[in-house]
Amino acid sequence: MEELQKALNEKNLSVSTNPEKGRCLFTTHDFAPGEFIISENPYVCVPSKNKESAGLKCEWCFSSKNLKKCSSCHVVWYCSSYCQKLDWKMHRVECQCLSKVEGERVKYLTPSIRLMVKLCLRRQLEYDKCHRQLQAGGGLGISYPLVFLLARHCAFLDIMTHVELFDFNWFIHQDMADIDEKQLVLYAQMANLVNLILQWPDSEINIKEIAENFSKLACNAHTICDSELIPHGTGLYPVISIINHSCLPNSVLVFEGRLAVVRAVQHIPKGTEVLISYIETAGSTVTRQKALKEQYLFSCTCSRCIKLGQFDDIRESAILEGYSCKNGECSGFLLRNSDGTGFICQQCGLLRDKDDIKTITTEVKLMSEKASMFLSAGRYAEASAAYMMIEKLQMKLDHPFSVNLMRTRETLLKAHAWFFCVYPRFHPLLGLQYYTSGKLEWLLGDTEEAVKSLTKAWDALRITHGTKTPFMMELASKLEEAHAEASYKLRPRNDY
Numbered sequence: 001m002e003e004l005q006k007a008l009n010e011k012n013l014s015v016s017t018n019p020e021k022g023r024c025l026f027t028t029h030d031f032a033p034g035e036f037i038i039s040e041n042p043y044v045c046v047p048s049k050n051k052e053s054a055g056l057k058c059e060w061c062f063s064s065k066n067l068k069k070c071s072s073c074h075v076v077w078y079c080s081s082y083c084q085k086l087d088w089k090m091h092r093v094e095c096q097c098l099s100k101v102e103g104e105r106v107k108y109l110t111p112s113i114r115l116m117v118k119l120c121l122r123r124q125l126e127y128d129k130c131h132r133q134l135q136a137g138g139g140l141g142i143s144y145p146l147v148f149l150l151a152r153h154c155a156f157l158d159i160m161t162h163v164e165l166f167d168f169n170w171f172i173h174q175d176m177a178d179i180d181e182k183q184l185v186l187y188a189q190m191a192n193l194v195n196l197i198l199q200w201p202d203s204e205i206n207i208k209e210i211a212e213n214f215s216k217l218a219c220n221a222h223t224i225c226d227s228e229l230i231p232h233g234t235g236l237y238p239v240i241s242i243i244n245h246s247c248l249p250n251s252v253l254v255f256e257g258r259l260a261v262v263r264a265v266q267h268i269p270k271g272t273e274v275l276i277s278y279i280e281t282a283g284s285t286v287t288r289q290k291a292l293k294e295q296y297l298f299s300c301t302c303s304r305c306i307k308l309g310q311f312d313d314i315r316e317s318a319i320l321e322g323y324s325c326k327n328g329e330c331s332g333f334l335l336r337n338s339d340g341t342g343f344i345c346q347q348c349g350l351l352r353d354k355d356d357i358k359t360i361t362t363e364v365k366l367m368s369e370k371a372s373m374f375l376s377a378g379r380y381a382e383a384s385a386a387y388m389m390i391e392k393l394q395m396k397l398d399h400p401f402s403v404n405l406m407r408t409r410e411t412l413l414k415a416h417a418w419f420f421c422v423y424p425r426f427h428p429l430l431g432l433q434y435y436t437s438g439k440l441e442w443l444l445g446d447t448e449e450a451v452k453s454l455t456k457a458w459d460a461l462r463i464t465h466g467t468k469t470p471f472m473m474e475l476a477s478k479l480e481e482a483h484a485e486a487s488y489k490l491r492p493r494n495d496y
């Protein structure tokens, strides 16, 4: 711990303990917006295997191109001998274990199981005094005991006690409100599996320790995302774990490959706590608190959360998760009216009928089922079309700045990306995507971007749609209009 404190001091940071939050990371000088605060390589990490990022990934850099299997274990993949070399110190020991996993059992090597196997192996390497080698490259002096010492939030203490009870008695006490009984059974089963893969003699590490580690990992492992926030893997970043959560954070955590990087997003004066958000911040206070409670087992008391129920908070929540005004031109937010027959616009006073909302909601639900069915069947063109329909419906239903709408657009973009992975050739949907983005940018007042998107749409669509169809004529006139507006906006001020 002292070693870590020293390393952090050199980076103008320090760790302190707060009775409510546990460990906190503080600045010891001013940080400007965008300034680098700290970075950390994972203690251990594994690529993910979820549906969204279908297929395999390089064990070291998460790339999915030019992959080759490790010739001894046939489990791990690399994009190059360069990545394989970098991973070798860790994989050398892992490979021996993985090679012994036979036949059907290979399918049990899920990312969480593999992460735990790696964690146990790294612990062993340290005990064998090999860890100096592993930390080459100027680490922060993180060791296995420190990984868990730094594990975030006191809620773990509860879990640990529960696991202990579980282990000694093999039955569940009734007072275990916080953690699911099924979850504990699962952790024990997973621990057994890890033990089976490791094939270590009993004395090396016991199942109880592994099960405990699983419970701690559940809250401490970070999802490694790329710059487009697509998840690529899971890793343990003990120092980053010290950083606490705020729904109005002053810093942001991003990943550059496997490296976790924290940057300031606003001016952080000397002596301020560094705060990042663990969850999607674009959500109502109730939604955010629910997510934090479920995933991280704590109740947030940040400056945004303490406003729960105040006017500002109600307005924000209604914009993020509420309905749009019946008058499409009005951007007011809606609140439920007193007799429960509908929602009233707080700006123009128009009533939006409950039944109207219900009808569109049902349509969205049906279309969403269809869309995800298409997606899982790999029918990306149909999925894209379905998500476009959902977007249209949601534009009628939700506030223009709603999170639902944002999510649909995100999925739509991904569906397009997948579509183009499968059919790399040109397709009209790409043009339509540009068209939609262009219209949106225009709506949001970014005329210049709108012109760019609409031009791309025009270039793409004229090939598939010709130039004389009514749809294309409409696009042409929109583009012209946007052009005019953009050049008007760009005119120097002294012109008028």
Ligand SMILES: [Zn+2]
Pocket: 058, 059, 060, 061, 062, 063, 078, 079, 080, 083
């Ligand atoms: Zn690689």
Ligand SMILES: [Zn+2]
Pocket: 070, 071, 072, 073, 074, 075, 076, 091, 094, 095, 098
């Ligand atoms: Zn191997």
Ligand SMILES: [Zn+2]
Pocket: 246, 247, 248, 288, 300, 301, 302, 303, 304, 305
């Ligand atoms: Zn909060």
Ligand SMILES: [Zn+2]
Pocket: 325, 326, 327, 330, 331, 332, 345, 346, 347, 348, 349, 350
């Ligand atoms: Zn209104």
